[in-house]
Amino acid sequence: MTPDSIMGLAQSSIYLTLMILAPVLGVALVIGLAVSIFQAVTQIQEQTLAFTPKIVAVFVSLLFFGPWMLTHLVDFTRNILSNLTSYIG
DSSP states (O other): OOHHHHHHHHHHHHHHHHHHHHHHHHHHHHHHHHHHHHHHHHTOOOHHHHHHHHHHHHHHHHHHHHHHHHHHHHHHHHHHHHTHHHHHO
């Protein structure tokens, strides 16, 4: 296995990781920003209020984006396993 192929595999795995995490992190970012603005406007500084909506939103986004994420992970794994002989030899 050449260094170029190792770098290509590492690059594609990092890209896949970022692509899979982006929707969930985006939802958490938007909900966190909305809760922070709400807390600043109402001057409610309850820590539970900051985390509970984000946790619920992340779980809902995982339910919504889960099949899409799993499809991409399975395709990537299938691609690696189908080319395993070229990686080894």
